[in-house]
Amino acid sequence: MLAIVLPARGSRTLAHALHGQLLAAIRSGRLAPGLRLPATRALARHLGVSRNSVIAAYERLAVEGHVSARTGSGHYVADAPARGPARATPAPARARERSLNPHYRGLATPGDMVDPPRTRFDFRLGVPDTAALPFDAWRRLSARALRSLARREPGYAGPAGQPALRAAIAAHASLTRAVACTADDVLVTAGAQQAFDLLARVLVTPGRTIVAVEDPGYPPARAAFAAAGAVIVPVPVDDEGLCVDRLPRDAQVVCVTPSHQFPLGCVLSAARRRALLAFARRRGAVVVEDDYDGEFRFENRPLDALQTLDDEACVFYVGTFSKSLFPALRLGFVIAPAWARAALMLARQRADWHGNLHAQDTLAAFIAEGHLARHVRRMRATYGERRRALLEAVTRDLGRWLAPVPGCAGLHIGTRVAGDVDLARVADRARIAGVNVDRIGRYAIGGDVADGLLFGYGAIEAGAIPHALAALKRAFTQA
Numbered sequence: 001m002l003a004i005v006l007p008a009r010g011s012r013t014l015a016h017a018l019h020g021q022l023l024a025a026i027r028s029g030r031l032a033p034g035l036r037l038p039a040t041r042a043l044a045r046h047l048g049v050s051r052n053s054v055i056a057a058y059e060r061l062a063v064e065g066h067v068s069a070r071t072g073s074g075h076y077v078a079d080a081p082a083r084g085p086a087r088a089t090p091a092p093a094r095a096r097e098r099s100l101n102p103h104y105r106g107l108a109t110p111g112d113m114v115d116p117p118r119t120r121f122d123f124r125l126g127v128p129d130t131a132a133l134p135f136d137a138w139r140r141l142s143a144r145a146l147r148s149l150a151r152r153e154p155g156y157a158g159p160a161g162q163p164a165l166r167a168a169i170a171a172h173a174s175l176t177r178a179v180a181c182t183a184d185d186v187l188v189t190a191g192a193q194q195a196f197d198l199l200a201r202v203l204v205t206p207g208r209t210i211v212a213v214e215d216p217g218y219p220p221a222r223a224a225f226a227a228a229g230a231v232i233v234p235v236p237v238d239d240e241g242l243c244v245d246r247l248p249r250d251a252q253v254v255c256v257t258p259s260h261q262f263p264l265g266c267v268l269s270a271a272r273r274r275a276l277l278a279f280a281r282r283r284g285a286v287v288v289e290d291d292y293d294g295e296f297r298f299e300n301r302p303l304d305a306l307q308t309l310d311d312e313a314c315v316f317y318v319g320t321f322s323k324s325l326f327p328a329l330r331l332g333f334v335i336a337p338a339w340a341r342a343a344l345m346l347a348r349q350r351a352d353w354h355g356n357l358h359a360q361d362t363l364a365a366f367i368a369e370g371h372l373a374r375h376v377r378r379m380r381a382t383y384g385e386r387r388r389a390l391l392e393a394v395t396r397d398l399g400r401w402l403a404p405v406p407g408c409a410g411l412h413i414g415t416r417v418a419g420d421v422d423l424a425r426v427a428d429r430a431r432i433a434g435v436n437v438d439r440i441g442r443y444a445i446g447g448d449v450a451d452g453l454l455f456g457y458g459a460i461e462a463g464a465i466p467h468a469l470a471a472l473k474r475a476f477t478q479a
Contacts, residue, residue: 004047004425013086019057020390026066026077037075063363065365083259103227111197121468122459125263126413129458130326132378138362145361157357159348161188165364169333172367177294179317180306181335190355191332192290192320196221198351199316199334200228201357202343203253212251214242216443218262221255221290234445237261237461239406241268244275258306259294260410263405263443263454267407270303277306293410295324295376298384300408313337321363322438323411324376331363383411387466393469401476402453416452422479423451429475435468
């Protein structure tokens with residue numbers, strides 16, 4: 001309860017003092033708008049004063065508009081009045097703000113980090129369809145994992161992750177992506193984002209380490225390395241993926257999405273894969289392979305992962321279950337060379353020690369019983385149908401303005417704009433019409449990246465795609 005200091009009992013200023021301290025607490029925000037104040041009897045008993053003194057203070061606050069009385073419910077702090085112009089940040093606070101890492105200053109508010117509400121036609125990137133998830137199996141395995149946890153002595157676990165999940169991930173990656181690994185090679189993380197953060201911690205010497213990133217590329221990976229103090233160098237991408245011949249000679253880390261380039265959607269060619277590994281071998285560099293959307297491939301045999309081709313122990317393979325299952329699960333992994341495992345485990349321990357044991361045990365059983373593999377097979381067929389419908393509709397309705405980027409995997413396709421079109425205006429008009437579509441330009445660092453539109457098909461049914469593209473065609477015509 002709020003600390004209140006009152007004059008001696010019997011003082012004629014007692015009610016006045018109580019009113020003043022409650023008013024100060026309301027104005028300072030210690031008593032927030034909508035908060036229910038203690039009942040008059042309870043507060044009087046707590047303060048050792050008469051109930052009449054408390055009633056008098058409450059009534060005065062109500063008359064002044066600071067408190068509202070609700071019949072049968074009590075007294076509540078009134079909603080804050082409309083504020084005037086925001087006050088400037090005091091100079092001392094501005095000086096303290098300069099002590100923040102520049103990569104964290106005012107980039108986003110918590111609200112910016114939450115997915116926007118879905119629109120009628122939703123082409124957002126990175127959003128899987130969760131309607132077909134075998135939730136009954138997940139609930140059963142979750143309950144079993146919880147019972148198992150209840151029988152153990154509670155305590156901390158190892159930073160690398162639950163042994164059963166590490167073994168399940170190693171088997172899954174070996175089977176689906178031919179990644180050569182064992183459970184000992186696997187570090188479980190809180191999604192791919194934590195994997196990038198941990199890799200940046202152990203691979204970057206602030207101000208010295210040069211990290212080459214795809215341009216356009218995946219912002220969270222880029223941001224993690226930049227925040228660790230890396231010197232970021234953008235490298236262009238074409239229809240064969242990362243332009244390896246444009247890598248800076250002194251690059252020490254190369255971040256790449258070879259299975260399904262983000263955001264363009266192309267696949268790193270076999271020749272470029274060999275060239276990238278040769279570059280790493282010659283320069284003593286390491287490669288961070290983000291297997292973005294690698295589970296979903298719709299044409300031909302998938303190319304070998306860089307980690308599979310690596311015979312120099314220079315590739316860190318990053319995976320996640322956000323696309324194959326659901327983003328809220330927050331589980332991913334790094335398959336790391338032996339020489340880096342101890343450093344990564346220490347970084348994980350210092351970050352948050354270990355992840356959610358219940359979720360890890362549930363996922364381990366889910367993979368081991370074959371539910372993940374079956375779900376991915378089902379969704380590959382579903383997403384393949386949507387992808388075909390989308391490519392047909394783009395070619396038919398928007399071919400005058402857009403050309404699809406060659407690709408054969410993932411949960412989205414990229415298109416490049418043909419001609420002089422204001423895509424920002426098109427995207428704005430599309431949103432007004434209920435079509436949520438993204439632009440390539442938002443993911444670029446340099447100014448010479450060709451713009452285009454990006455279409456995710458995880459959150460839209462195949463039957464809705466022609467209607468969405470018809471609305472988008474009207475947006476192009478109007479713009």
